[in-house]
Amino acid sequence: MSRLRVVGLRFRGFGPFDLAVEAGGCLGLFGPSGAGKSLMLRAIADLDPHEGEVFLDDTPASTLEGPAWRRRVGLLPAESRWWTDRVGAQFPAGGRDWLDPLGLPADALDWEIRRLSTGERQRFALARLLGNRPEALLLDEPTSSLDPENVERMERVLHGYREETGAALVWVSHDRGQLERVADTRRLVRDGRLHDLEAAMG
Amino acid sequence: MIRLSAVDLSIAAGLIVILAILTVRMQLGMTRSLLVASARTTVQLLLLGLVLREVFAQQRLVWIGLMALVMLLAAGREVMARQERRLGGWWGFGVGTTSMFLSSFAVALLALLAMVGPTPWYDPQYAIPLLGMLLGNTMNGIALALDRLTDSTWEQREMIEQRLMLGSTRGEAIGTIRRASIRSGMIPIVNAMAAAGIVSLPGMMTGQILAGAPPMEAVKYQILIMFLIASGSGFGTVAAVALASRRLFDDRHRLRLDRLRGGRVTSG
Numbered sequence: 001m002s003r004l005r006v007v008g009l010r011f012r013g014f015g016p017f018d019l020a021v022e023a024g025g026c027l028g029l030f031g032p033s034g035a036g037k038s039l040m041l042r043a044i045a046d047l048d049p050h051e052g053e054v055f056l057d058d059t060p061a062s063t064l065e066g067p068a069w070r071r072r073v074g075l076l077p078a079e080s081r082w083w084t085d086r087v088g089a090q091f092p093a094g095g096r097d098w099l100d101p102l103g104l105p106a107d108a109l110d111w112e113i114r115r116l117s118t119g120e121r122q123r124f125a126l127a128r129l130l131g132n133r134p135e136a137l138l139l140d141e142p143t144s145s146l147d148p149e150n151v152e153r154m155e156r157v158l159h160g161y162r163e164e165t166g167a168a169l170v171w172v173s174h175d176r177g178q179l180e181r182v183a184d185t186r187r188l189v190r191d192g193r194l195h196d197l198e199a200a201m202g
Numbered sequence: 203m204i205r206l207s208a209v210d211l212s213i214a215a216g217l218i219v220i221l222a223i224l225t226v227r228m229q230l231g232m233t234r235s236l237l238v239a240s241a242r243t244t245v246q247l248l249l250l251g252l253v254l255r256e257v258f259a260q261q262r263l264v265w266i267g268l269m270a271l272v273m274l275l276a277a278g279r280e281v282m283a284r285q286e287r288r289l290g291g292w293w294g295f296g297v298g299t300t301s302m303f304l305s306s307f308a309v310a311l312l313a314l315l316a317m318v319g320p321t322p323w324y325d326p327q328y329a330i331p332l333l334g335m336l337l338g339n340t341m342n343g344i345a346l347a348l349d350r351l352t353d354s355t356w357e358q359r360e361m362i363e364q365r366l367m368l369g370s371t372r373g374e375a376i377g378t379i380r381r382a383s384i385r386s387g388m389i390p391i392v393n394a395m396a397a398a399g400i401v402s403l404p405g406m407m408t409g410q411i412l413a414g415a416p417p418m419e420a421v422k423y424q425i426l427i428m429f430l431i432a433s434g435s436g437f438g439t440v441a442a443v444a445l446a447s448r449r450l451f452d453d454r455h456r457l458r459l460d461r462l463r464g465g466r467v468t469s470g
Contacts (some may be wrong), residue, residue: 046454047363066455069370081364083378092368132369 030181095131347387
């Protein structure tokens with residue numbers, strides 16, 4: 001059960017941003033391309049230099065080593081990368097439990113990376129990330145390359161994960177309907193600031 | 203030893219002129235660089251000859267130290283110039299130069315004191331050629347390894363960051379690239395040792411034989427030099443890659459490609 005809190009986050013000319021996601025909650029981020037949504041997720045995961053502080057409950061990111069922070073605050077990028085030929089070689093033990101719920105067969109770990117479709121890669125990437133048991137999840141358009149059936153699967157898996165573990169989710173999407181399904185609060189990222197999505201766009 | 207006259211050198215220079223005419227005819231676009239390089243070789247080596255004549259005559263440690271320093275700085279500049287992408291600021295020059303200093307000077311010192319043993323130990327007839335060969339080869343290894351390191355890191359930045367996202371440390375995230383870079387820095391000398399005496403006649407040994415040294419003496423020196431060069435460039439490469447790959451990340455284990463300068467201006 002962890003609450004994610006961002007205070008005065010500034011990076012590459014964007015911000016300051018303040019936001020908080022309760023344990024087990026999901027914040028939806030919507031906004032035009034180039035508004036800094038992906039960069040914000042990278043800054044929260046501490047992959048880019050930034051000002052401001054991010055807290056997991058009362059633990060500031062700066063008191064943990066970078067890798068320890070990133071295992072607790074997991075970022076799922078829009079495009080996942082792989083560094084071995086087969087899926088299994090880079091899979092944490094816990095990641096296997098998520099294959100079936102994501103519609104991937106058990107022998108899928110023997111599959112070759114280069115033969116996967118974009119959608120399969122996306123689902124493998126989520127299973128790989130969940131294998132770390134992160135306490136907060138930063139999702140950058142997690143379902144952008146999936147067919148409707150798998151979009152539903154992924155939404156269900158992520159919902160189950162936050163119910164079960166109390167993880168805090170930040171979900172970036174270009175699909176407003178999806179954010180209305182998955183997120184309990186929604187924000188519009190525009191002009192380097194956060195706006196209430198419903199108030200700003202009706 | 204048979205002394206060469208100006209006429210001998212002029213005949214050799216004539217070959218270069220013929221080659222230059224050929225490159226013009228074939229439109230190779232390298233006539234200019236061929237001629238400039240030939241001129242540089244002549245001028246630089248003549249100057250070196252003058253300097254060495256003085257240094258040998260004086261036998262003073264200060265002069266030998268100064269010359270070693272100049273060689274080191276020139277090698278450091280060369281390492282930097284050979285990288286397409288290099289670390290910005292002092293690091294671009296410092297990483298290669300520091301590593302060469304540590305490995306080449308330490309190995310040269312060890313060789314002078316413990317193996318060759320001239321009197322005085324800094325006798326320039328031994329110290330300068332030894333250091334020169336060590337620096338030259340270490341420079342090659344380090345330049346190759348650093349170029350590979352920065353280039354591969356740039357090419358594979360997304361993969362490195364993906365590993366960081368999953369909680370890998372900087373060492374784990376760049377480990378494969380680091381090992382490949384060290385290997386590519388060490389391959390030339392390993393190949394040279396494997397081919398020595400069968401495919402190629404090493405330059406130093408050839409020189410000694412031309413100067414009238416007994417072949418077996420020349421061979422022993424060559425073996426010694428090969429081992430010194432291999433260890434010097436091996437240790438130097440490991441040090442340079444360790445320093446540079448550390449600098450590519452910060453204390454938060456973030457990949458910091460903003461610390462790299464340069465890159466390909468044109469493709470191919």
